[in-house]
Amino acid sequence: MDISNYLYLSAILFTIGAVGVVVRRNAIVVFMCVELMLNAANLAFVTFSRINGDLVGQVASFFTMVVAACEVVVGLAIIVTMYRSRRSASVDDASLLKR
Amino acid sequence: MTTSTHLVYLIALPLVSSAILLLLGRIADKWGHIVATLVSASTFAIAAIEFFQMRSRSGDARAATQNLFTWISVGSFDVHASLLLDQLSICFVLLITGVGTLIHIYSIAYMSHDHDRRRFFAYLNLFVAAMLLLVLGDSYLNLYVGWEGVGLASYLLIGFWNQKPTYAVAAKKAFVANRVGDIGLSLAIMIAFAQFGSVSFTGVEAGVPHASTGALTALGAMLLLAAAGKSAQFPLQSWLGDAMAGPTPVSALIHAATMVTAGVYLITRSHFVFDASPTAQTMVLIVGGITLLFGALVGTAKDDIKKALAASTMSQIGYMILATGLGPVGYAFAIMHLLTHGFFKAGMFLGAGSVMHGMNDEVNMRRYGAIGKVMPITAVTFGLGYLAIIGVPPFAGFYSKDKIIETAFNAGGTKGILVGGAALLGAAITAFYMTRVIVLTFTGTKRWDDEAHPHESPSLMWIPMVVLAVGSVASGFLFNSGHALVNWLAPVVNAAGEHDAKEFLPPLTISLMALGVVSVGVAIAILKYRSNVAVEAPEDVSILTKIVRRDLLQDDFNDRVLVRPGQALTKFFVAMDNTFIDGIVRGVGGVIAVSSTNLRKIQNGYVRSYALIMVIGVLALIATIWMVTL
Structure with missing residues (x-):
């Protein structure tokens, strides 16, 4: 199997994630889409690591995972707090920054 | 050279007395004039003692100096605030303090009906202090401080009755004409510094033999301009007549006996420049x-x-x-x-x-x-x-x-x-x-x-x-x-x-x-x-008399040649400022206001639109890199 297919898959996953972030309103779903993008990037890292025959890409993907884990902790906490105060997990309700 | 320790009192006494009279205000009304007169008399006493001590010394030892403090010290350039009392300065010091004291005494009676007599005496003392600094300074920079000080005192005293607008104008005129001369003095100091690296009298004198003729002429011309301003010499003479707006003792002390002779002092003190x-x-x-x-x-x-x-x-x-x-x-x-x-x-x-x-x-x-x-x-x-x-x-x-x-x-x-x-x-x-x-x-x-x-x-x-x-x-x-x-x-x-x-x-x-x-x-x-003097000045006089009555047209000349073109230039600059400069500033402000009103619409508060802008930005970045590397 051609190894570039992994890259196509990674691109598709990233696009799905990006579109999801832009179009979905539920904070949890947006959050999951962000995770999807991160993992798409991870897939690309690993693929490049395979193509180049070294470990640099794999190491980078571990960094991404650590960052993603941290992000989950902080992000979920924010979402839970927001839900508690507004009884809604819609990102459009949290639009206090406008104007 | 002899070192003296009490020259400073000549300046400090009247200066302190002036400050006290001004700061205490109405409290000092009752005794202010007496203090000022006593201070002036004591400066005369100090001057007289100095004079007799100077006479008892001989030769080079006659000149006395006192170093007060280091004023400016930059690299090799040192200016000390120090005083020099030599045979020339003592003449002035005796004249200033002597005539000054007599005029203080005279003013006690002359100004007795003026409710601001204390302020008048404070200014007189300020004048005496500044004038003494002028003639005692041992460098052009020290002289300059006194020079400006007497200008200020003269302005304050000419305009002493400044409730009359014409008197206030006369004071302003004297001040402005003096400023023109002061520019000459400050330029002379700069020339001296540039040429000789020193602004003290001895430093400049030592440098004169090595200086170029052009520099010396420029220095002399600037000193002359300064002297002309302070001493009411042609072409800066027009202020002296109007300066008579001040109380008569002021005219006697400042505008006859002492301050206006500062120009003569300056030229005599700088004799080495003019001799060369x-x-x-x-x-x-x-x-x-x-x-x-x-x-x-x-x-x-x-x-x-x-x-x-x-x-x-x-x-x-x-x-x-x-x-x-x-x-x-x-x-x-x-x-x-x-x-x-x-x-x-x-x-x-x-x-x-x-x-x-x-x-x-x-x-x-x-x-x-x-x-x-x-x-x-x-x-x-x-x-x-x-x-x-x-x-x-x-x-x-x-x-x-x-x-x-x-x-x-x-x-x-x-x-x-x-x-x-x-x-x-x-x-x-x-x-x-x-x-x-x-x-x-x-x-x-x-x-x-x-x-x-x-x-x-x-x-x-x-x-x-x-x-x-x-x-x-x-x-x-x-x-x-x-x-x-x-x-x-x-x-x-x-x-x-x-x-x-x-x-x-x-x-x-x-x-x-x-x-x-x-x-x-x-x-x-x-x-x-001898006889038949008309109470009103006759009007049917020759054109020459009319010209002389108008001060040989000095004010008309200044007005036509300097004041009015100056005013026209000022009006032009005001118009330029209002239309052109302000136009640019307002234009810049307007453009920014309009564009920011439009730009503000992007900021709608929705996370997804920010995310979309980010995605578009990243895509644009990638596209740019791709196009550049292609």
Whole structure:
């Protein structure tokens, strides 16, 4: 199997994630889409690591995972707090920054 | 050089007293004038002690210095705030403190009805402090501080009655004209620093032999400009007449005896510059010559007694400046005339003040007449000053003015005849206008209203007048006996011991010529003003008289050539500022306001739209990189 297919898959996953972030309103779903993008990037890292025959890409993907884990902790906490105060997990309700 | 420790008190005492009087305010009203007068008297006492100590020393040890503190220290450039009292400065210090004290005493009575008398005395003390700093500073920078200080004091005192708008304008005019001169002094300091790396008198003097002629001429010209501003010399003379708006003691002290002679001091102090630059020296001669005739002519047409005396001051300082332009021989005579002038002109101003005091502040001489009968002491003291100024022997002015005329003729060649002729002509006109003042004021028939009750002034006023009159009588003889003053000043201004190469005419002949023209001037004035003086100045007079009445068009000239173009330029700049500069600023502001109003719409608060912009941004970035690398 051609190894570039992994890259196509990674691109598709990233696009799905990006579109999801832009179009979905539920904070949890947006959050999951962000995770999807991160993992798409991870897939690309690993693929490049395979193509180049070294470990640099794999190491980078571990960094991404650590960052993603941290992000989950902080992000979920924010979402839970927001839900508690507004009884809604819609990102459009949290639009206090406008104007 | 001797080191002294108490020169500083000369300046500190009046300065502190001035500050106290100003800061304490109305609390000091009762005793302020007494404190100020005592302080002034004590500075005179210090000066007298210094003088006698100086006389007891000899040679180089006569000059005393005191280093106060290091003022500026940058790299190799050091300016110390230090004082120098040498044979030249002590003449000024004695004149300033002596005449100053007499005028303080006089002012106690003269200003007794003024509810701001304390403020007046505070300013007088401020003036004395600044003037002493001017003549005691040992560098041009120290001198400059005093120079500006006397300018400020002069401004405050001319505008002392600034509730009258014309007086306030006169003060402003004096200040502005002085600023023009001050620019000359500051440029001179900069030239000195650039050329010699030093601004002290000794530093500049040491550098002069190595400097280029052009630099020395520029330095001399700037010093002359400074002197012209402060000493009301052509072309910056126009402020002195208006400065008579100040109280009469101010006119006597500042605008006759002391401050206006600062220019003579500056040129004499900088004699090494002028001795080394014949061009600058000639400029000094020309300025002095023009001003002595200018002032004398203006004096002939003034009906205001103070303005006539002011024009005379201008003319007499012209004599001094002329003398300083005559080289090493002239400096001592300039200073001699300055000192004798200090006596007789201050005395005459105080006399004029005394007359005004008795005449409800009337200044128009056409409304005086026959005052000699009711104010005998004033008339006699004024008369002695008059005899001194026109140069009748053996009064003071005879010795000093005669020496200047003589030295001018001895300058030799066409220059000598021109300058000497101008000085001689000036003496004749001086005799004319001063006789006119005397005849109009003290003799003839009474022309004053019945409401005026002229009376002799109180003793606090006439005692200073008597002292000054004694000076007007005796000082010239004292200074000249055995060439006392010339020898005294020689180490400072004429170290080489130069004297006139040859005599143009025997001194006696010149004296007789001077006396001849003086008696002609006196005779004309007596014949013309002996009787039938109109109370109103006649209108049907020749065009020449009209021009002279308008101060030889000095104000018209300044107005047309300087003031109005200046105002037009200012208006142009205001219009430019309002339309062009403000237009740019408002335009920039407007563009930013409009674009930010539009840009603000992006900021809608929705996370997804921010995310979309980010995605678009990243895509644009990738596209750019892709296109560039492709």
